Amino acid sequence: MNARTDARQLALAGDFPILARPIHGRRLAYLDNGATTQKPDAVIEAERRFYRESNANIHRGVHRLSQEATELYDVARESVRRLLNARAAEEIVFTRGTTEAINLVAASWGRANLKAGDEILLTALEHHSNIVPWQLLCEQTGATIRVVPVSDAGELELAAFEQLLGERTRLLAITQVSNALGTINPVAELTAKAHAAGAIVLIDGAQAVAHQTVDVQAIGCDFYAFSGHKLYGPTGIGALYGRAELLAAMPPWQGGGDMIRTVAFEGSSFAEPPQRFEAGTPNIAGAVGLAAAIDYVQAIGLERIAAHEHALLERATAAVGDIPGVRLIGTARHKASILSFLVDRIHPHDLGTILDAEGVAIRAGHHCAMPLMTRFGIPGTARASFALYNDEADVDALVAAIHKGQDLFGTRGTTR
Amino acid sequence: MSDIHDNLRELYQEVIFDHNRKPRNFHPMPEADHQADGHNPLCGDQLTVFLRIEDGVITDVSFVGHGCAISTASASLMTEAVKGRPVEEVEALFADVHAMLTDTHPERDLGKLEVLGGVREFPARVKCATLAWHTLHNAIVGARDPARTE
Numbered sequence: 001m002n003a004r005t006d007a008r009q010l011a012l013a014g015d016f017p018i019l020a021r022p023i024h025g026r027r028l029a030y031l032d033n034g035a036t037t038q039k040p041d042a043v044i045e046a047e048r049r050f051y052r053e054s055n056a057n058i059h060r061g062v063h064r065l066s067q068e069a070t071e072l073y074d075v076a077r078e079s080v081r082r083l084l085n086a087r088a089a090e091e092i093v094f095t096r097g098t099t100e101a102i103n104l105v106a107a108s109w110g111r112a113n114l115k116a117g118d119e120i121l122l123t124a125l126e127h128h129s130n131i132v133p134w135q136l137l138c139e140q141t142g143a144t145i146r147v148v149p150v151s152d153a154g155e156l157e158l159a160a161f162e163q164l165l166g167e168r169t170r171l172l173a174i175t176q177v178s179n180a181l182g183t184i185n186p187v188a189e190l191t192a193k194a195h196a197a198g199a200i201v202l203i204d205g206a207q208a209v210a211h212q213t214v215d216v217q218a219i220g221c222d223f224y225a226f227s228g229h230k231l232y233g234p235t236g237i238g239a240l241y242g243r244a245e246l247l248a249a250m251p252p253w254q255g256g257g258d259m260i261r262t263v264a265f266e267g268s269s270f271a272e273p274p275q276r277f278e279a280g281t282p283n284i285a286g287a288v289g290l291a292a293a294i295d296y297v298q299a300i301g302l303e304r305i306a307a308h309e310h311a312l313l314e315r316a317t318a319a320v321g322d323i324p325g326v327r328l329i330g331t332a333r334h335k336a337s338i339l340s341f342l343v344d345r346i347h348p349h350d351l352g353t354i355l356d357a358e359g360v361a362i363r364a365g366h367h368c369a370m371p372l373m374t375r376f377g378i379p380g381t382a383r384a385s386f387a388l389y390n391d392e393a394d395v396d397a398l399v400a401a402i403h404k405g406q407d408l409f410g411t412r413g414t415t416r
Numbered sequence: 417m418s419d420i421h422d423n424l425r426e427l428y429q430e431v432i433f434d435h436n437r438k439p440r441n442f443h444p445m446p447e448a449d450h451q452a453d454g455h456n457p458l459c460g461d462q463l464t465v466f467l468r469i470e471d472g473v474i475t476d477v478s479f480v481g482h483g484c485a486i487s488t489a490s491a492s493l494m495t496e497a498v499k500g501r502p503v504e505e506v507e508a509l510f511a512d513v514h515a516m517l518t519d520t521h522p523e524r525d526l527g528k529l530e531v532l533g534g535v536r537e538f539p540a541r542v543k544c545a546t547l548a549w550h551t552l553h554n555a556i557v558g559a560r561d562p563a564r565t566e
Contacts, residue, residue, distance in 0.1 A: 024420040347484035349459045353427070353538060357420045365459050379460030379482060408428055409485075 012300065013389040015040040026359030029394040034179055034207060034338055034385030035363050036229045039293070043233055046292035050285045057281055059258055073284050076291035077274070080239045083294050084224060085215040091247065093240045093274040094282050098206040099129040101225035101240035102173070104277060105202055106133040107253040109223075109246065110171075113200075116142030119168040121199070123148040123156055124375050125178040125185070128368040130204045134173060143170070150375060154181040154330035161190065169199045176208035180367040180383065181330025182313070182338030184208075191220045200246070206230055210387065211309060211336045213302045216241050228286065232387075233293035237286030240277075247273035254279040297388070305388045309337045312386045316395045320384075323402055324413050329381045340367075340381040343402060345411050348382040354408060355382075358401035360394075426534035427541070428485070435489035440496055441478040453562040454481075454551030456543055461487045465551045473502050477552075484544050490532055491548035497529055503556055510549050517545050 013019050016038045019028055030038060050072065056065035058073050074089070081089045095101040114120075120134045124147055134145055146169075148161045165172070172194040176187050191201045202223040208214060210231040216224045223246070227238040242250075252259055252270050256279030261269040270276050297305060316339050321328050325344035343351055352364035365380040366373045373380055384398055406412035445451075445466035454463050463481025467474055477495045482488075498506045512526060516533050535545045543565035550563040 349461075349484040349541070349544065350428075350486070353541060354424065357424050366457075370457075373460070379462070408424070409433065 012040075013391070015042070015296075016389050017041060017044070019389060023359040023361070024357055027393070027397070029358075029360045029390075029397040031384040031386065031390065031394060031398060032361045032363050033210075033230070033387035033390075034367075034383060036235065037210060037232045037387050038389070039232055039234070039289075040296050042296050043289045043292045047234060047285045047289040050288045055285070058284055059275075069284055072288050072291075073282070076287035079291040079294045080241075083209065083214070083298070084239075084241050085217055086241050087217065088244060090273055091241055091244050093242060093247070093277045094287055095225075095238050095240050096236055096283070097227035097229065097238035098204060098225045099133075099227075101223075101238060102130055102202065102204065103133045104240055104253050105223050105225075105242070106137045108250045108277070109200070110134075110137040110143075111140060112249075112251055114141040114143040114170055117168060118143040118170045119166070120145050121148065121161075121164055121169050121172045121174075121194070122146070123161075123174050123185070124150045124372055125154070125156070125175055125181065125183060126173070126369065126371070127175065127179050127204065127206070128370070129206075130173055130175060130202075131371070134171075147371075148174075150183075150372070153332050154178065154183045155332045156183075156185060156190075162193065165194060165197045165199070167198065169194070169197055171200050171202065173202040173204070175204040175206070176214075177205075177211065177336045177338075178330070178369075178372075179207045179338070180369040180372050180381065181332065181340050182207075182335040182385075183330060183332040184212075184334040184336050186334075187221065188219045195220065207336070207338070210297065210305075211302075212306045222246055228290040228293060231290070231293050232296060233290040234283075234286045237283045237290045239290075242273070244273070247277070250277075252276050252279070256280040258282075300388065306336075308388060309386045309390070312390055312392070312395060313337055313339060315392065316384060316386070316398065319395060319399045320402065323399065323406075325406065325411055326402070329376060329378065337386045339384045339386075341383075342378065342381055343405065343411075346405055346409050348380050350409075351382050351402070351405050354405040355398070355401045358397065358404060360397050360401045362398070423534065423537040427538060429531050429534065431493075431528070431531045432485060432489040435492035436485040439479075439488055439492040441499070442480065442492065443478050444480050445476065445478045448476075448478075450555045450558065452551050452555035454547045454554070454564070455562050456483070456487070456547050456565045459484065459544065461544060461547055463487070463491055463548060463551060465491070465548065465555045467552075467555050469503060469556070472504070474498050474500065474506060479548065479551075483547070484541075486532075486535060486541055486544040487547050490545040493529055493532065494548050494552060497527070498552065507553070507556070510553055513549055514546060517542050 054068045056069045058070040080092045201221045205226040209226045224241040229235040259279040329340040348364035363383045448466035450467035461483030468476040554563045
């Protein structure tokens with residue numbers, strides 16, 4: 001699809017009030033969407049309306065507001081079910097985000113099911129949040145971690161994956177889209193293979209849900225984690241999808257109100273999923289805002305968003321990749337929305353500061369994927385990441401700002 | 417409020433570029449009697465500072481590592497500024513540099529180190545400029561853990 005026509009079709013930047021704010025007197029080109037997305041009026045307004053009109057605690061009041069808040073929270077859970085195409089809303093557990101969702105699985109399923117000698121299979125592409133919870137679990141259980149390597153292009157080595165997958169593998173925990181490189185992993189294929197080997201599969205969907213349609217039944221995964229704030233929703237809310245049979249057999253991971261059936265000092269009994277995993281008053285307003293964000297992206301259509309972003313990524317890849325002295329990091333055949341690169345003799349942090357002065361917001365650093373940076377022998381990259389409201393002008397601003405950086409450093413038009 | 421581009425020129429002065437391209441005293445020192453590692457995990461900057469201290473005076477100093485232009489230039493300028501000076505003076509200088517990089521202007525002129533003052537307008541970059549100095553301090557006091565700015 002042509003980026004120009006599609007940008008006009010989407011024409012959505014006006015829905016995001018923050019994008020109208022000039023940065024250092026310039027038009028903001030917000031290209032740090034991999035870190036967090038901006039929020040449309042619909043989301044901001046939904047949270048505000050909740051606090052102004054419906055705020056109360058859920059599941060415990062007989063009064064009107066409590067019933068209303070409970071209904072809104074339940075509707076939000078149904079919205080997440082629809083987003084992921086889960087079979088039932090009971091398979092959706094609200095969490096603070098992807099990190100908490102993965103920690104939940106590690107603490108509950110992991111402690112109950114893993115023992116010394118068991119293996120957890122990760123990939124070199126993982127974000128720290130899909131590494132460290134498993135390391136903590138390994139310390140507690142004696143299980144060990146094995147890692148699927150990546151090629152120079154940033155694609156998983158599938159032959160190595162098959163070799164590493166074995167009868168000791170109890171869990172495959174893998175990102176759907178690499179946050180540092182943008183690589184899209186063939187998660188359905190990998191899930192089928194892991195299942196054939198008898199392993200459970202968790203997918204980190206943090207970088208996927210805002211950029212493509214996700215269908216957990218089609219993927220066949222057992223767990224799927226994502227964050228609302230990378231999907232145009234509020235911070236502090238996300239969800240874990242867990243297959244019903246697995247959730248039903250899992251012990252609680254946090255104790256408190258709302259997750260119990262009865263409590264006595266002799267012992268307590270616990271609620272069914274998903275309440276069993278939602279101790280304490282949840283982020284109700286956040287869930288309401290997340291539901292508004294899901295409605296927003298679904299009204300536009302995730303396939304249209306994906307096509308628009310793909311066109312922008314292609315344009316940016318060509319334009320940035322053509323700048324003398326630029327080296328792209330991550331050139332997988334299937335990529336989503338993320339362009340990682342290095343500019344010769346300009347450290348990513350210096351570049352980030354210079355781009356900011358031009359109103360261009362990018363991320364510079366290791367992107368919470370230090371093992372991946374080590375794999376490529378680099379301390380970090382500059383990363384531009386795209387969202388539905390970005391357009392060609394943002395890409396042009398990025399390219400112009402990189403040129404400015406090279407002018408300042410006296411490296412324009414030169415290669416090492 | 418001053419213009420961002422003025423601030424940027426103030427930050428990236430020619431002296432900074434010069435020290436970034438050709439860092440001074442940029443080599444390991446096998447005969448060092450003090451050394452320490454510094455790491456800024458947020459941006460990946462990493463360096464090691466080597467010292468020879470005789471009778472309370474820094475007789476030689478060098479560093480190795482990698483980082484952004486600000487951190488490399490700061491480390492390079494630092495080695496020039498502290499070589500041949502008593503440790504006590506160097507520690508006082510660190511306090512003045514730190515003050516210059518954050519908010520207050522120190523009372524005395526810091527000479528060539530004044531070029532680092534442009535960092536003041538970029539709070540996110542202050543840690544890049546201070547990393548070498550924290551590492552130097554650790555080398556002097558013999559701290560075992562790496563210096564970290566994050």
